Amino acid sequence: MDISIRLAPGLCLKNPVLSASGTFAYGEEFARIFDLSLLGGVVTKGLSLHPKEGNPTPRVCETPCGMLNAIGLENIGADAFIAQKLPFLGTFDTEVIVNFFGTGEDEYVQMAQKLDLDGVSAIEMNVSCPNIKKGGIEFGKDPQILNRLVAQVRKSTTKPLIVKLSPMVTHIGEMALAAQEGGADALTCSNTFPAMAIDENTCKPILGNITGGLSGPAIKPIALRIVWEVSRQVTIPVIASGGVTSWRDVVQFLLAGASAVEIGSFSLRDPLCFGAIIQGLIRYMQDKGLESITEIIGSLKSA
Amino acid sequence: MDISIRLAPGLCLKNPVLSASGTFAYGEEFARIFDLSLLGGVVTKGLSLHPKEGNPTPRVCETPCGMLNAIGLENIGADAFIAQKLPFLGTFDTEVIVNFFGTGEDEYVQMAQKLDLDGVSAIEMNVSCPNIKKGGIEFGKDPQILNRLVAQVRKSTTKPLIVKLSPMVTHIGEMALAAQEGGADALTCSNTFPAMAIDENTCKPILGNITGGLSGPAIKPIALRIVWEVSRQVTIPVIASGGVTSWRDVVQFLLAGASAVEIGSFSLRDPLCFGAIIQGLIRYMQDKGLESITEIIGSLKSA
């Protein structure tokens, strides 16, 4: 049985299960509880050129079947990552996908150049960040801005380039096409939903940052629709992200058209979930008599 | 203590708790289990000019802390509503808010004219419907189209006009302003999120319509953020809709800037929730020593 999946030239995952950015740090903590080599790939915390301190606490809060986070992209910066974390990740037999962001086109480009290194299997661009030059509108909210940004980054790296879309847009298909035309090798659908929580006793927002991003099972039905919609509009592979908790969810995302799946929030609750999910997927394929995982991808039947 | 709230000239609710469209039918079933006069207002199932059969079943499905629906706007049509349902609703001491939609500008206008009747306290426009002339894009997804539609409807009725926004847009504030400038007296924020569910055994979508709208507690954090964002951009009152299950949620939405709150999906699970929620709200105001509900509205403190 073949559960490997090719995402881009030079990027082949041994299985379609990835960690998600921001819920796996740089892999060291999880490496203490399981062998990272069992994963299709590791997606790192989002990196920027310089270290970032992040937002005031509280930075997380629980919501019905989900959570909000407003970490504020705290990270150790590209140099420290390359020096201190990348070599360790290289000791595992898994793909290393480095998530990054910038506050302007320049920073995105510099990051792409910096990360064009041995030991980096692919880079994942987080475009849910405000473009300071354009008055703070997110890169991921305007197809022209996104297309230009992706094209610039594309020119700056030899690595497979994954663009992670923001979900809260009117026409997700347009954004997906803009990224594809800019030269993305694959898309991740999608990031968290802008949301908030209020404490009715103190009459204050719960998060230090007021708003945060909603993730977890609560958003899975929306993420599934987005993957279905996007994968029918683009020709490049789609990586699903949003609310995965089980092998059932993985199969559903594959049926909807995803080629791989990231597991984020649920791995905070259940850090050992990855192995069980991969095993469940294999059992499903055995039960259905499937030879290759590619038979599932996009094979949703009509209602 | 004063828990009444004025939403528009001629539209004053005795309390801020409303039913939501599509989860209360035309009030008859709920009237058998509690006195509708306890509500601030009743919002009816969405009506169109002619009766509508709706979508193939299954039309609903459960999701983590929420549900999908693809009823397909099944309704008995405006004439049958006016003849058979409106007189009954008139026997209660509550405001009757009639939700409606159209497949084109004409139908919206005709509906507004038809509903300009005694016994109708206000009309709520559902703009999450495709504009057939504009190639199927939803009225609620383009600010120009929305502004024009609202302005046409505004001219066609003497009733307070509430516009119910679609949440899945890039700039919800722009949509809100477009509706306000078109002449809306109030906004409902917001409708369900396009989503989907898949059965990994049959490899088919669960809903007959493939996609449906996500509602329930799962979306509350997003709805709260939308209410907070919109109420700071517009001068007209905002009615919250999305995931309310308790008096706590009601207070949170009021703090975020809502003037009233609709309870939808949760009343399917707990049809007697309305009275308990209103009582909880009153107790909260007593505990906090508040004289008027208007003291809560928009009074969120900084973090």
Next chain:
Amino acid sequence: MKDSNALVKDNRQVAQDTYLMTLMCELSPFTPGQFLMLRLTSTCEPFLRRPLAILSYNEGAVEILYKVRGEGTSLLAEKKKGEELSVLGPLGKGFSDPRPEEEAVYIAGGTGLPPILAMAERMKRGRLIIGTYTKDDIPLWQRMQNIGGVEITATTEDGSLGIRGVATQALDGLLKTIQQPCVIYACGPTGMLKAAASLAKDLGARCEVSIEERMACGFGVCSACAVRTTTGNQRVCTQGPVFDASSIEWRQ
């Protein structure tokens, strides 16, 4: 209809994946075919109530018979004596009584047994066919034998009990042996209901079917449970779940 707190009095496995639960709560009198909406937890997960037919109601004790299919019924199977559930009901329209001259024929497939058994236990006359895949899927076999006046036939697809085959084949055979007018009461998979309806039509017999459809509210407000009938869409939860089979426009 009323929203009541019910206490689990008993919950035991009675067949493959199938449980019989007794709940203590006050209901108004019910008609077989009517159902309850059960709320399984106090958190919002799972969010919706689950529809389950009333098997019996006696002095504050209501019985339900259910098969574990997904999350909701799994949670139900884990409930222990003394736990609380919220129960909405009785809901919907049940079966009408057979006319004095009619022979009652009950047919149940799979999880369709509860309303059918309730009807047979109420009428105490007629003939009941229960069809399953195998012997171990049949719950309450002894209890069925003990209904005075009702003749029981089992069909199993693997032949492990009763007649090998499907229930509607047995129904066909049975109907051929009955001389007087018949009324057929059916609950089970759509294919079975459709076949029963067609046999009834050929015979000119009355046929009432209890229809299953995904529900959200169970009391008529959400329009989830539409079924196409000769007079347009009807709501399974309030205008059914029991319908005259001749009014249903079967899918496909």
Next chain:
Amino acid sequence: MKDSNALVKDNRQVAQDTYLMTLMCELSPFTPGQFLMLRLTSTCEPFLRRPLAILSYNEGAVEILYKVRGEGTSLLAEKKKGEELSVLGPLGKGFSDPRPEEEAVYIAGGTGLPPILAMAERMKRGRLIIGTYTKDDIPLWQRMQNIGGVEITATTEDGSLGIRGVATQALDGLLKTIQQPCVIYACGPTGMLKAAASLAKDLGARCEVSIEERMACGFGVCSACAVRTTTGNQRVCTQGPVFDASSIEWRQ
């Protein structure tokens, strides 16, 4: 750190809104101040685990002492003997032992008692101050008395037990009476920790504080639990929850 299934052995109320739970599970040896992440249900609601300090661990039995605050701790309080929980831990860095020449002073406010009591029970020497609003808020009063070698002082704001006032006033008084070098171990509300840190600084004493911050993972991967220190942000869950008080940059 390990993810284990734990069985509830006992769960009883020991003060106003406060419960003591004993769970059976295998842990590696713990240091007072270390904590567990408890998963409360098998459904995804509530979604996150809850951090709770380890009060004791002995031959497969771990004790936790918790106050009911919201949804999670309410669910915990409802757990009965025999129910299962998933437990991640021991997590974080605990208190360091007092040096031989140091007098140990433990101070706990509100729900800060568990790690402090664990430390006092381990060291069996020093002085412990427990501060609450009223007498009924103090759990395990008798058990504290029974720690050989530790002198217990209670403060209550309403004066219903011990000294009327707040714990840090009592700490101030106590420190004035001690001649030898001190180490202060503190857990409780931020205001209390800050005041204890400031008293320690004035005295030139070591002070270790156990910090509470909202957590999502509890094992260092999500960056939720940042605390500002003189060397930048640190993670409460892995680099704490116990910190040298002089390294903390207190908010406001």
